[in-house]
Amino acid sequence: MSRAHAPGRVNLIGEHTDYTGGLTLPMAVDMGVTCEATPRTDGRVTAESREMPGEHVEADVASVAPGDVRGWAAYVIGTVWALREAGVPVPACDLRISSTVPAGAGLSSSAAVECAVALAVLDLAGATMPAREVARVAKRAENEFVGAPTGSMDQVASMLGEADHLIFFDTGEDTTRTVPFPLRAQGLHLLVIDTHAHHQLVVDEYGERRRALEAATVQLGVPSLRAVTDAAAVEQLADPVLRRRARHVVTENARVLRTIVLLEAGDIAAVGPVLTEGHRSLRDDLEVSCEELDVAVDAACAAGALGARMVGGGFGGSAIALVPTDAVAAVTTAVTAAYAARGWRAPDVHDVTPAQGAHLVA
Numbered sequence: 261m262s263r264a265h266a267p268g269r270v271n272l273i274g275e276h277t278d279y280t281g282g283l284t285l286p287m288a289v290d291m292g293v294t295c296e297a298t299p300r301t302d303g304r305v306t307a308e309s310r311e312m313p314g315e316h317v318e319a320d321v322a323s324v325a326p327g328d329v330r331g332w333a334a335y336v337i338g339t340v341w342a343l344r345e346a347g348v349p350v351p352a353c354d355l356r357i358s359s360t361v362p363a364g365a366g367l368s369s370s371a372a373v374e375c376a377v378a379l380a381v382l383d384l385a386g387a388t389m390p391a392r393e394v395a396r397v398a399k400r401a402e403n404e405f406v407g408a409p410t411g412s413m414d415q416v417a418s419m420l421g422e423a424d425h426l427i428f429f430d431t432g433e434d435t436t437r438t439v440p441f442p443l444r445a446q447g448l449h450l451l452v453i454d455t456h457a458h459h460q461l462v463v464d465e466y467g468e469r470r471r472a473l474e475a476a477t478v479q480l481g482v483p484s485l486r487a488v489t490d491a492a493a494v495e496q497l498a499d500p501v502l503r504r505r506a507r508h509v510v511t512e513n514a515r516v517l518r519t520i521v522l523l524e525a526g527d528i529a530a531v532g533p534v535l536t537e538g539h540r541s542l543r544d545d546l547e548v549s550c551e552e553l554d555v556a557v558d559a560a561c562a563a564g565a566l567g568a569r570m571v572g573g574g575f576g577g578s579a580i581a582l583v584p585t586d587a588v589a590a591v592t593t594a595v596t597a598a599y600a601a602r603g604w605r606a607p608d609v610h611d612v613t614p615a616q617g618a619h620l621v622a
Protein backbone atom coordinates (compact mmCIF):
# COMPACT_ATOMS: atom_id res chain seq x y z
CA MET A 261 0.00 0.00 0.00
CA SER A 262 1.15 3.56 -0.70
CA ARG A 263 -0.06 6.55 1.26
CA ALA A 264 0.49 10.26 0.57
CA HIS A 265 -0.60 13.52 2.15
CA ALA A 266 -1.00 16.82 0.26
CA PRO A 267 -1.97 20.12 1.88
CA GLY A 268 -4.43 22.81 0.88
CA ARG A 269 -3.08 26.31 0.34
CA VAL A 270 -3.82 29.97 0.91
CA ASN A 271 -2.38 32.87 -1.08
CA LEU A 272 -1.03 35.64 1.17
CA ILE A 273 -0.84 38.26 -1.59
CA GLY A 274 -0.73 38.36 -5.40
CA GLU A 275 -4.38 37.94 -6.43
CA HIS A 276 -5.69 37.92 -10.01
CA THR A 277 -2.10 38.16 -11.24
CA ASP A 278 -1.43 34.61 -12.40
CA TYR A 279 -3.23 34.88 -15.75
CA THR A 280 -1.10 37.91 -16.65
CA GLY A 281 2.23 36.26 -15.88
CA GLY A 282 2.34 37.96 -12.48
CA LEU A 283 3.56 37.24 -8.97
CA THR A 284 1.93 35.16 -6.24
CA LEU A 285 2.92 34.32 -2.66
CA PRO A 286 1.00 31.27 -1.44
CA MET A 287 1.69 28.83 1.39
CA ALA A 288 0.66 25.24 2.01
CA VAL A 289 -1.58 24.94 5.10
CA ASP A 290 -1.83 22.45 7.94
CA MET A 291 -4.96 20.89 6.49
CA GLY A 292 -4.77 18.34 3.73
CA VAL A 293 -5.87 15.27 1.86
CA THR A 294 -4.54 11.77 2.48
CA CYS A 295 -4.71 9.20 -0.32
CA GLU A 296 -4.23 5.46 0.15
CA ALA A 297 -3.48 3.43 -2.97
CA THR A 298 -3.66 -0.36 -2.94
CA PRO A 299 -2.94 -2.56 -5.97
CA ARG A 300 -5.54 -4.54 -7.95
CA THR A 301 -5.03 -7.08 -10.69
CA ASP A 302 -7.84 -6.30 -13.13
CA GLY A 303 -6.80 -3.12 -14.96
CA ARG A 304 -9.34 -1.00 -13.06
CA VAL A 305 -8.98 2.10 -10.92
CA THR A 306 -11.54 2.79 -8.19
CA ALA A 307 -12.15 5.96 -6.18
CA GLU A 308 -13.76 6.40 -2.79
CA SER A 309 -13.78 9.39 -0.42
CA ARG A 310 -14.46 9.46 3.31
CA GLU A 311 -16.29 12.73 2.63
CA MET A 312 -18.54 11.15 -0.02
CA PRO A 313 -19.81 8.09 1.87
CA GLY A 314 -21.42 5.33 -0.16
CA GLU A 315 -20.01 6.58 -3.47
CA HIS A 316 -17.79 4.28 -5.48
CA VAL A 317 -16.48 5.18 -8.94
CA GLU A 318 -14.54 2.90 -11.29
CA ALA A 319 -12.76 3.23 -14.62
CA ASP A 320 -10.29 1.38 -16.84
CA VAL A 321 -6.74 2.61 -16.26
CA ALA A 322 -5.70 2.07 -19.88
CA SER A 323 -8.67 3.67 -21.62
CA VAL A 324 -10.21 6.26 -19.27
CA ALA A 325 -10.50 9.65 -20.97
CA PRO A 326 -11.80 13.16 -20.19
CA GLY A 327 -15.60 13.12 -20.03
CA ASP A 328 -15.81 9.56 -18.65
CA VAL A 329 -16.04 10.61 -14.99
CA ARG A 330 -17.84 13.63 -13.54
CA GLY A 331 -18.22 15.13 -10.08
CA TRP A 332 -15.75 14.75 -7.24
CA ALA A 333 -14.22 11.50 -8.59
CA ALA A 334 -13.02 13.38 -11.70
CA TYR A 335 -10.31 14.98 -9.53
CA VAL A 336 -9.12 11.50 -8.49
CA ILE A 337 -9.48 9.57 -11.75
CA GLY A 338 -8.36 12.64 -13.74
CA THR A 339 -5.05 12.57 -11.90
CA VAL A 340 -4.63 8.89 -12.82
CA TRP A 341 -5.37 9.83 -16.44
CA ALA A 342 -2.86 12.73 -16.37
CA LEU A 343 -0.15 10.48 -14.88
CA ARG A 344 -0.79 7.91 -17.60
CA GLU A 345 -0.62 10.67 -20.25
CA ALA A 346 2.72 11.74 -18.75
CA GLY A 347 4.07 8.24 -19.42
CA VAL A 348 3.80 6.81 -15.89
CA PRO A 349 3.01 3.04 -15.93
CA VAL A 350 -0.04 3.49 -13.67
CA PRO A 351 -0.99 0.18 -12.01
CA ALA A 352 -4.57 -0.94 -11.43
CA CYS A 353 -5.45 0.30 -7.94
CA ASP A 354 -8.04 1.24 -5.34
CA LEU A 355 -7.75 4.90 -4.30
CA ARG A 356 -9.27 6.05 -1.03
CA ILE A 357 -9.07 9.70 0.04
CA SER A 358 -9.89 11.50 3.26
CA SER A 359 -9.57 15.22 3.84
CA THR A 360 -9.37 17.91 6.49
CA VAL A 361 -9.58 20.70 3.87
CA PRO A 362 -13.09 22.15 3.63
CA ALA A 363 -14.14 22.08 -0.05
CA GLY A 364 -14.87 25.40 -1.71
CA ALA A 365 -13.59 27.44 1.24
CA GLY A 366 -10.69 29.07 -0.62
CA LEU A 367 -8.16 26.53 0.63
CA SER A 368 -7.86 24.57 -2.64
CA SER A 369 -9.14 21.18 -1.60
CA SER A 370 -9.06 20.26 -5.31
CA ALA A 371 -5.28 20.64 -5.65
CA ALA A 372 -4.82 18.74 -2.38
CA VAL A 373 -6.85 15.83 -3.77
CA GLU A 374 -4.89 15.81 -7.04
CA CYS A 375 -1.44 16.06 -5.45
CA ALA A 376 -2.17 13.39 -2.81
CA VAL A 377 -3.50 11.01 -5.47
CA ALA A 378 -0.53 11.71 -7.76
CA LEU A 379 2.09 10.99 -5.08
CA ALA A 380 0.36 7.83 -3.85
CA VAL A 381 -0.05 6.43 -7.38
CA LEU A 382 3.53 7.33 -8.34
CA ASP A 383 4.78 5.46 -5.28
CA LEU A 384 2.62 2.43 -6.06
CA ALA A 385 4.02 2.49 -9.61
CA GLY A 386 7.55 2.60 -8.23
CA ALA A 387 8.06 5.83 -10.17
CA THR A 388 9.43 9.21 -9.15
CA MET A 389 8.75 12.65 -10.60
CA PRO A 390 10.11 16.10 -9.65
CA ALA A 391 7.62 18.09 -7.52
CA ARG A 392 7.16 20.77 -10.17
CA GLU A 393 6.30 18.07 -12.71
CA VAL A 394 3.75 16.52 -10.33
CA ALA A 395 2.20 19.99 -10.01
CA ARG A 396 1.91 20.17 -13.82
CA VAL A 397 0.27 16.73 -13.98
CA ALA A 398 -2.20 17.73 -11.22
CA LYS A 399 -3.03 20.99 -12.99
CA ARG A 400 -3.59 19.11 -16.25
CA ALA A 401 -6.06 16.80 -14.46
CA GLU A 402 -8.01 19.83 -13.21
CA ASN A 403 -7.91 21.73 -16.54
CA GLU A 404 -8.47 18.91 -19.01
CA PHE A 405 -10.24 16.13 -17.09
CA VAL A 406 -12.34 18.09 -14.58
CA GLY A 407 -12.62 20.99 -17.03
CA ALA A 408 -11.77 23.81 -14.62
CA PRO A 409 -9.61 26.53 -16.28
CA THR A 410 -7.39 27.25 -13.27
CA GLY A 411 -3.80 28.48 -13.07
CA SER A 412 -1.00 26.47 -11.49
CA MET A 413 -0.57 28.28 -8.16
CA ASP A 414 -2.68 25.82 -6.14
CA GLN A 415 -0.74 22.73 -7.17
CA VAL A 416 2.63 24.48 -6.91
CA ALA A 417 1.85 25.54 -3.34
CA SER A 418 0.56 22.10 -2.37
CA MET A 419 3.68 20.40 -3.76
CA LEU A 420 6.38 22.86 -2.65
CA GLY A 421 5.09 24.15 0.69
CA GLU A 422 7.43 24.26 3.68
CA ALA A 423 6.73 24.76 7.38
CA ASP A 424 7.11 28.44 8.36
CA HIS A 425 7.55 29.51 4.74
CA LEU A 426 5.66 31.01 1.82
CA ILE A 427 6.35 30.09 -1.79
CA PHE A 428 7.17 33.02 -4.05
CA PHE A 429 5.85 31.80 -7.41
CA ASP A 430 6.57 33.98 -10.42
CA THR A 431 3.99 32.64 -12.88
CA GLY A 432 5.54 34.42 -15.88
CA GLU A 433 9.06 33.16 -15.29
CA ASP A 434 7.70 29.85 -13.92
CA THR A 435 10.15 30.05 -11.02
CA THR A 436 9.69 29.51 -7.28
CA ARG A 437 11.58 30.21 -4.07
CA THR A 438 10.71 30.08 -0.38
CA VAL A 439 10.27 33.16 1.81
CA PRO A 440 10.37 32.93 5.63
CA PHE A 441 6.97 33.26 7.35
CA PRO A 442 7.36 32.19 11.00
CA LEU A 443 3.86 33.30 12.03
CA ARG A 444 3.63 31.75 15.49
CA ALA A 445 7.16 32.76 16.49
CA GLN A 446 6.04 36.36 15.94
CA GLY A 447 2.80 35.91 17.89
CA LEU A 448 0.62 36.02 14.81
CA HIS A 449 -2.21 34.01 13.25
CA LEU A 450 -3.58 33.88 9.74
CA LEU A 451 -7.34 33.41 9.74
CA VAL A 452 -9.24 32.24 6.69
CA ILE A 453 -12.81 33.53 6.91
CA ASP A 454 -15.16 31.54 4.68
CA THR A 455 -18.06 33.87 3.94
CA HIS A 456 -20.17 31.08 2.36
CA ALA A 457 -21.20 33.69 -0.23
CA HIS A 458 -21.13 32.56 -3.87
CA HIS A 459 -22.45 35.12 -6.32
CA GLN A 460 -23.18 33.72 -9.76
CA LEU A 461 -21.06 36.31 -11.55
CA VAL A 462 -17.72 34.63 -11.33
CA VAL A 463 -17.35 33.02 -14.77
CA ASP A 464 -18.58 36.00 -16.85
CA GLU A 465 -16.72 38.53 -14.77
CA TYR A 466 -13.50 36.51 -14.90
CA GLY A 467 -13.69 36.54 -18.71
CA GLU A 468 -14.20 40.32 -18.70
CA ARG A 469 -11.17 40.84 -16.43
CA ARG A 470 -9.01 38.63 -18.64
CA ARG A 471 -10.04 40.48 -21.80
CA ALA A 472 -9.56 43.91 -20.19
CA LEU A 473 -6.10 42.99 -18.95
CA GLU A 474 -5.12 41.61 -22.36
CA ALA A 475 -6.32 44.84 -24.01
CA ALA A 476 -4.42 46.95 -21.48
CA THR A 477 -1.26 44.91 -22.15
CA VAL A 478 -1.55 45.55 -25.90
CA GLN A 479 -2.27 49.27 -25.44
CA LEU A 480 0.70 49.69 -23.11
CA GLY A 481 2.91 47.92 -25.65
CA VAL A 482 4.40 45.52 -23.12
CA PRO A 483 4.87 41.74 -23.40
CA SER A 484 2.99 41.30 -20.10
CA LEU A 485 1.75 43.56 -17.29
CA ARG A 486 4.53 42.11 -15.18
CA ALA A 487 6.89 44.24 -17.28
CA VAL A 488 5.22 47.43 -16.01
CA THR A 489 7.18 48.37 -12.91
CA ASP A 490 6.18 52.04 -12.78
CA ALA A 491 2.58 52.17 -11.58
CA ALA A 492 2.19 55.65 -13.14
CA ALA A 493 2.47 54.08 -16.61
CA VAL A 494 -1.07 52.67 -16.43
CA GLU A 495 -2.49 56.17 -15.96
CA GLN A 496 -1.85 56.81 -19.67
CA LEU A 497 -4.54 54.28 -20.63
CA ALA A 498 -7.46 56.25 -22.10
CA ASP A 499 -10.24 53.89 -21.02
CA PRO A 500 -10.98 54.35 -17.30
CA VAL A 501 -12.06 50.71 -16.89
CA LEU A 502 -8.90 49.32 -18.49
CA ARG A 503 -6.90 51.77 -16.40
CA ARG A 504 -8.42 50.47 -13.16
CA ARG A 505 -8.03 46.81 -14.14
CA ALA A 506 -4.38 47.26 -15.11
CA ARG A 507 -3.72 49.37 -12.02
CA HIS A 508 -4.76 46.45 -9.85
CA VAL A 509 -2.35 44.01 -11.48
CA VAL A 510 0.59 46.40 -11.57
CA THR A 511 0.16 47.52 -7.96
CA GLU A 512 -0.53 43.94 -6.83
CA ASN A 513 2.74 42.68 -8.33
CA ALA A 514 4.46 45.55 -6.48
CA ARG A 515 2.71 44.52 -3.24
CA VAL A 516 4.06 40.99 -3.60
CA LEU A 517 7.59 42.37 -3.93
CA ARG A 518 7.08 44.77 -0.98
CA THR A 519 5.77 41.90 1.12
CA ILE A 520 8.85 39.81 0.36
CA VAL A 521 11.14 42.69 1.37
CA LEU A 522 9.27 43.04 4.69
CA LEU A 523 9.35 39.31 5.36
CA GLU A 524 13.02 38.97 4.51
CA ALA A 525 13.63 41.79 7.01
CA GLY A 526 11.75 39.60 9.55
CA ASP A 527 8.70 41.85 10.03
CA ILE A 528 5.51 39.88 9.42
CA ALA A 529 3.27 42.39 11.24
CA ALA A 530 4.26 45.08 8.73
CA VAL A 531 2.60 43.03 5.98
CA GLY A 532 -0.85 43.70 7.48
CA PRO A 533 -1.42 47.09 5.81
CA VAL A 534 -0.20 45.68 2.49
CA LEU A 535 -2.96 43.05 2.67
CA THR A 536 -5.61 45.69 3.33
CA GLU A 537 -4.28 47.84 0.48
CA GLY A 538 -4.55 44.73 -1.73
CA HIS A 539 -8.19 44.35 -0.70
CA ARG A 540 -8.97 47.95 -1.66
CA SER A 541 -7.36 47.37 -5.03
CA LEU A 542 -9.43 44.22 -5.64
CA ARG A 543 -12.56 46.08 -4.48
CA ASP A 544 -12.13 49.41 -6.24
CA ASP A 545 -9.85 48.77 -9.25
CA LEU A 546 -10.45 45.17 -10.27
CA GLU A 547 -14.00 45.31 -8.81
CA VAL A 548 -14.23 41.64 -7.85
CA SER A 549 -15.23 41.97 -4.18
CA CYS A 550 -18.74 41.85 -2.74
CA GLU A 551 -20.53 43.07 0.37
CA GLU A 552 -19.88 39.87 2.36
CA LEU A 553 -16.12 40.08 1.71
CA ASP A 554 -15.97 43.81 2.45
CA VAL A 555 -17.87 43.35 5.72
CA ALA A 556 -15.52 40.53 6.79
CA VAL A 557 -12.41 42.60 5.99
CA ASP A 558 -13.71 45.77 7.66
CA ALA A 559 -14.95 43.94 10.78
CA ALA A 560 -11.66 42.04 11.14
CA CYS A 561 -9.57 45.20 10.85
CA ALA A 562 -11.81 47.13 13.25
CA ALA A 563 -11.45 44.33 15.83
CA GLY A 564 -7.65 44.25 15.82
CA ALA A 565 -6.49 42.46 12.66
CA LEU A 566 -3.28 43.99 11.32
CA GLY A 567 -4.68 43.65 7.83
CA ALA A 568 -7.15 41.63 5.80
CA ARG A 569 -8.19 41.01 2.23
CA MET A 570 -10.43 38.90 0.07
CA VAL A 571 -8.73 35.89 -1.56
CA GLY A 572 -9.45 33.89 -4.69
CA GLY A 573 -11.59 34.78 -7.68
CA GLY A 574 -13.95 37.07 -5.77
CA PHE A 575 -17.73 37.66 -5.64
CA GLY A 576 -17.76 35.46 -2.54
CA GLY A 577 -15.45 32.82 -1.14
CA SER A 578 -13.03 33.66 1.62
CA ALA A 579 -11.07 36.51 3.16
CA ILE A 580 -7.83 36.25 5.14
CA ALA A 581 -6.84 38.29 8.18
CA LEU A 582 -3.42 38.65 9.82
CA VAL A 583 -4.12 38.78 13.54
CA PRO A 584 -2.03 39.03 16.75
CA THR A 585 -2.64 36.05 19.05
CA ASP A 586 -4.43 38.14 21.67
CA ALA A 587 -6.90 39.50 19.08
CA VAL A 588 -7.91 36.19 17.44
CA ALA A 589 -11.00 35.73 19.62
CA ALA A 590 -12.10 39.37 19.21
CA VAL A 591 -11.70 39.26 15.42
CA THR A 592 -13.64 36.01 15.15
CA THR A 593 -16.42 37.35 17.37
CA ALA A 594 -16.57 40.68 15.51
CA VAL A 595 -16.86 39.11 12.06
CA THR A 596 -19.50 36.67 13.29
CA ALA A 597 -21.45 39.51 14.94
CA ALA A 598 -21.26 41.67 11.80
CA TYR A 599 -22.77 38.80 9.81
CA ALA A 600 -25.47 38.12 12.41
CA ALA A 601 -26.41 41.83 12.38
CA ARG A 602 -27.12 41.52 8.64
CA GLY A 603 -28.98 38.25 8.97
CA TRP A 604 -26.23 36.34 7.15
CA ARG A 605 -25.13 32.78 7.90
CA ALA A 606 -22.18 32.74 10.32
CA PRO A 607 -18.81 32.52 8.52
CA ASP A 608 -16.43 29.63 9.21
CA VAL A 609 -13.07 30.77 10.53
CA HIS A 610 -10.00 28.56 9.97
CA ASP A 611 -6.71 29.33 11.73
CA VAL A 612 -3.97 28.15 9.34
CA THR A 613 -0.20 27.85 9.60
CA PRO A 614 2.39 27.33 6.84
CA ALA A 615 3.01 23.62 6.47
CA GLN A 616 5.11 21.08 4.60
CA GLY A 617 4.09 20.31 1.02
CA ALA A 618 2.92 16.96 -0.35
CA HIS A 619 4.81 13.91 0.89
CA LEU A 620 4.55 10.17 1.35
CA VAL A 621 3.48 8.95 4.79
CA ALA A 622 4.05 5.58 6.40
Ligand code: ADP
Pocket residue numbers: 309310311312331332333335357358359362363364365366367368369370371373
Ligand atom coordinates in the same frame (compact mmCIF):
# COMPACT_ATOMS: atom_id res chain seq x y z
P1 ADP B 1 -11.50 24.44 -3.66
O1 ADP B 1 -11.30 25.91 -3.55
O2 ADP B 1 -11.77 23.82 -2.32
O3 ADP B 1 -10.38 23.78 -4.41
P2 ADP B 1 -12.92 23.56 -5.94
O4 ADP B 1 -14.29 23.82 -6.45
O5 ADP B 1 -11.78 23.85 -6.82
O6 ADP B 1 -12.81 24.26 -4.52
O7 ADP B 1 -12.80 22.00 -5.57
C1 ADP B 1 -13.74 21.43 -4.71
C2 ADP B 1 -14.14 20.07 -5.27
O8 ADP B 1 -13.06 19.13 -5.07
C3 ADP B 1 -15.32 19.47 -4.56
O9 ADP B 1 -16.53 19.95 -5.12
C4 ADP B 1 -15.11 18.00 -4.85
O10 ADP B 1 -15.53 17.69 -6.16
C5 ADP B 1 -13.60 17.86 -4.79
N1 ADP B 1 -13.19 17.47 -3.44
C6 ADP B 1 -12.59 18.24 -2.51
N2 ADP B 1 -12.39 17.56 -1.35
C7 ADP B 1 -12.90 16.33 -1.56
C8 ADP B 1 -13.02 15.14 -0.76
N3 ADP B 1 -12.57 15.11 0.50
N4 ADP B 1 -13.59 14.06 -1.30
C9 ADP B 1 -14.04 14.10 -2.57
N5 ADP B 1 -13.97 15.16 -3.38
C10 ADP B 1 -13.41 16.26 -2.89
Ligand code: MG
Pocket residue numbers: 368369370371414
Ligand atom coordinates in the same frame (compact mmCIF):
# COMPACT_ATOMS: atom_id res chain seq x y z
MG1 MG C 1 -9.85 24.30 -6.39
